[in-house]
């Protein structure tokens with residue numbers, strides 16, 4: 291029997307993955323965060339305030355939508371979309387940012403830092419900080435600052451300071467390094483609003499808790515719409531926050547298969563993709579033991595994905611565990627698959643997904659065309675494509 | 691007796707601080723890294739901290755990051771660290787304490803690592819991203835070969851935790867002088883004496899102060915408050931700022947000044 295309901299254990303482990311591998315300077319802050327989370331996340335007043343914000347501010351519940359034209363076009367399973375793209379700021383990241391933002395407020399720390407890849411977590415953090423009256427600093431790799439320029443402009447408009455990170459590979463990995471260095475330096479005054487279901491304990495636990503709302507809603511919605519549980523739930527995976535958010539509601543349902551889609555980039559060689567579960571090996575990065583893309587010497591290697599929010603050599607410990615015990619499967623779809631899926635969804639349903647989410651759609655398209663029309667596939671459409679329009683136009687514009 | 695213990699014993703007898711300059715494996719180059727280390731020994735180092743580069747050094751500021759990056763671009767592997775330690779050991783009897791982030795060590799295997807380090811002549815190991823509560827396997831592997839796994843204290847560590855960290859500590863406690871990353875600083879933190887006193891109350895293991903220590907006056911201020919100091923970024927900054935070929939001598943001259951104040 292899977293023990294997922296009781297995980298992580300007291301030390302923050304999900305089987306062999308997780309834990310807390312950080313400099314001593316951060317231990318007191320992580321202990322404090324854990325205690326605060328334990329105290330508040332079931333506290334009725336805290337829960338009521340968060341639910342209120344999720345509803346009136348973020349626009350929840352987001353709908354689950356039957357993509358009937360797309361399904362017909364594919365000629366197989368029925369595809370349903372959990373529309374996280376319709377949440378305020380355009381992605382699921384707002385759920386976690388609101389939850390942690392409230393924890394930041396009760397901590398008394400006035401300064402919030404965050405890392406971001408696609409810029410969605412940065413925008414969500416900047417948004418919540420503006421609304422709660424907190425200062426916000428967002429670390430973002432220089433390459434992502436260029437390819438997600440629209441989100442940089444949004445963060446600045448919201449009053450956040452965006453720091454362009456020029457070390458290492460200049461993407462999400464290096465933004466996290468820089469955010470951790472900031473936190474080590476300013477830990478007394480600063481709350482680190484971590485964006486994905488990874489990092490040192492208790493972050494994977496906290497992020498799962500605040501993203502569980504996706505699965506809770508989707509489970510009730512799909513039962514009403516489709517008359518039962520889905521056969522398959524699909525989500526794109528980077529650190530794994532949108533995936534664990536929707537998977538968490540179905541883990542105990544043995545009949546529901548859980549599929550994470552990782553970024554295949556443009557090839558299978560080192561540095562050409564970000565398929566951490568498929569190609570990675572156990573290791574320790576950014577505070578947690580998990581699967582990593584690394585060389586034989588244990589140095590972390592660069593990744594590639596057209597989706598900035600999937601371009602990272604790690605994965606959250608709980609997803610690594612679900613893979614380890616065989617409860618979740620992982621598939622890899624590349625840049626071209628994602629663009630094709632994005633175009634098909636746009637043309638058949640009038641929905642332009644984020645490039646990250648387009649990877650999940652690509653997975654669903656493949657699975658739908660291989661299964662019969664009585665099968666139900668639920669896709670977590672984690673975000674909208676507005677932020678990616680420059681990349682999309684450059685890539686698809688020429689296709690006409 | 692472990693050379694680390696012996697070093698603190700003789701420093702105490704002379705009322706001196708143990709001075710530990712830091713060198714990066716493969717920096718400035720594979721060859722000159724050994725020369726640099728030996729020049730520090732010649733200049734009066736009591737101990738050497740030998741840093742193994744990592745692609746994602748989250749506890750390091752720009753200076754040590756740069757040295758790591760240069761070394762990694764030069765293709766440095768853990769084997770180069772063993773080789774470097776062995777070559778330094780053949781020339782000196784002072785304690786040699788390698789330092790590195792956990793992932794490369796984990797990939798190599800903690801047992802193999804401890805065996806190779808002991809064979810090369812190391813005396814301990816510093817792993818800044820492993821906490822005592824996650825260190826059982828790595829600590830046991832090193833204990834088997836007589837190597838100490840060094841523990842950390844930080845200004846943010848509460849008293850009770852200091853006692854916990856101190857209770858199993860061996861060799862010395864690495865006292866991070868500031869909340870922050872490595873990097874040379876103009877002055878010591880105002881609350882450093884109170885913090886070092888807190889560590890001293892929690893444990894009798896010697897205190898080595900690191901992060902930001904750069905000048906002789908810093909060492910003079912540490913007398914009576916700590917048992918030793920580690921100097922890293924200040925020395926790398928000197929190597930970086932020196933004309934080609936002159937870095938080793940310039941950095942060693944600084945170590946000589948530091949040793950006079952230790």
Ligand SMILES: Cc1ncc(COP(=O)(O)O)c(C=O)c1O
Pocket residue numbers: 381382407408409410411485486487526527528529530531532533598599600644646647672673674
């Ligand atoms: C729309 C969207 N989906 C997915 C992700 C991937 O993150 P995670 O795996 O944490 O859901 C991101 C990250 O930036 C994103 O912006």
